[in-house]
Amino acid sequence: MAKRFRKIVQAGWGILTNAYVRGFLPGGPAIYEGVLKHFCVPGMNCYSCPGAVFACPIGALQAAFSGKHRKFPFYVLGYLTAVGVLAGRFICGWLCLFGLIQELLYKIPTPKIHLPKTPDRPLRKLKYLVLLVLVVGLPLFYRNRLGVGDPFFCKYLCPVGTLEGGIPLVLLNEALRPSLSWLFGWKMAVLVLCIAASIFIYRPFCKYICPLGAFYSLFQRISIVRMRVDQAACIGCGTCEKVCPMSVSPVKNPNSAECIRCTECVKACPAHALSFGIGGEGLKLKNNKGIQGK
Amino acid sequence: MKKEVKPLLSLVILAAAVGMCIFGAVNGEMREVFMKAARICMECIGLG
Ligand code: SF4
Numbered sequence: 062m063a064k065r066f067r068k069i070v071q072a073g074w075g076i077l078t079n080a081y082v083r084g085f086l087p088g089g090p091a092i093y094e095g096v097l098k099h100f101c102v103p104g105m106n107c108y109s110c111p112g113a114v115f116a117c118p119i120g121a122l123q124a125a126f127s128g129k130h131r132k133f134p135f136y137v138l139g140y141l142t143a144v145g146v147l148a149g150r151f152i153c154g155w156l157c158l159f160g161l162i163q164e165l166l167y168k169i170p171t172p173k174i175h176l177p178k179t180p181d182r183p184l185r186k187l188k189y190l191v192l193l194v195l196v197v198g199l200p201l202f203y204r205n206r207l208g209v210g211d212p213f214f215c216k217y218l219c220p221v222g223t224l225e226g227g228i229p230l231v232l233l234n235e236a237l238r239p240s241l242s243w244l245f246g247w248k249m250a251v252l253v254l255c256i257a258a259s260i261f262i263y264r265p266f267c268k269y270i271c272p273l274g275a276f277y278s279l280f281q282r283i284s285i286v287r288m289r290v291d292q293a294a295c296i297g298c299g300t301c302e303k304v305c306p307m308s309v310s311p312v313k314n315p316n317s318a319e320c321i322r323c324t325e326c327v328k329a330c331p332a333h334a335l336s337f338g339i340g341g342e343g344l345k346l347k348n349n350k351g352i353q354g355k
Numbered sequence: 356m357k358k359e360v361k362p363l364l365s366l367v368i369l370a371a372a373v374g375m376c377i378f379g380a381v382n383g384e385m386r387e388v389f390m391k392a393a394r395i396c397m398e399c400i401g402l403g
């Protein structure tokens with residue numbers, strides 16, 4: 062039970078934030094149009110998913126940047142910054158449905174690929190480029206004759222929108238089918254590639270592409286939820302680094318931009334040297350027997 | 356091991372972020388988020 066705790070939280074959160082059942086029923090409204098759509102979820106979750114109850118933060122950010130009046134998005138950016146400072150990439154490890162989907166795909170028993178440092182390290186920087194170019198730069202500066210930009214990331218890259226929004230909406234609404242074009246084909250190809258890669262590589266979208274993960278990673282070193290290493294207790298066995306699915310060395314860099322706070326290292330450390338703290342030394346989550354489930 | 360960052364910095368940024376969020380909300384930005392989120396986004400689903 063304790064071992065599955067994170068999975069239960071991830072799944073529970075995914076269901077809770079996509080709980081608009083009427084969207085999936087024939088004849089009902091295609092998506093939820095109620096008051097909760099004023100608020101964003103902290104993780105990636107397409108707001109055009111028939112079940113989505115909240116807005117997607119990356120979609121909302123691009124909508125603000127690509128709008129005619131080029132307004133600074135105080136509301137969404139303030140929200141994302143607050144979430145980043147509070148929790149950093151804890152959101153990725155615990156509150157993102159697309160992260161969970163990739164983890165489940167990785168459970169399919171096949172030989173796994175662990176990319177060597179090159180090209181892994183340079184590829185991890187790609188997500189910052191996606192954030193800068195596709196989410197901010199192009200929506201802000203590349204405009205049509207009417208002076209409106211495009212949400213480039215949503216339109217050309219985001220596999221979350223295709224999986225959670227595109228496929229169910231096209232299956233449930235016949236009226237949308239005549240509008241299918243090369244763009245849908247392209248986005249399906251991106252999705253298939255992402256799904257296939259997730260079977261062999263642990264969370265490839267999160268590691269290399271996700272602009273939201275990139276944004277939250279900027280706050281890892283100052284986030285209020287952070288990892289602590291008891292250097293006196295550490296016996297230097299390297300177990301934490303071996304078990305980390307994101308290829309982080311928590312002893313060398315406990316608040317690495319790549320750590321998704323999955324707690325695998327905390328559970329595996331034989332010397333109980335790793336813990337998660339809130340703020341200073343405050344609340345601690347150590348690998349006591351309860352967490353290890355032994 | 357990398358140097359620890361003072362919790363005060365985190366709190367200052369958090370306060371600024373909450374302030375930004377409230378400022379945006381009272382300036383009607385929540386409505387803009389809603390307007391986009393409550394309609395099918397053709398670009399997001401690969402139709403636009
Ligand atoms: S990196 Fe993106 S897709 Fe992955 S868990 Fe974080 S928010 Fe979700």
Ligand code: SF4
Binds near residue numbers: 306324
């Ligand atoms: S195993 Fe530890 S260092 Fe690696 S991602 Fe999970 S919490 Fe972070």
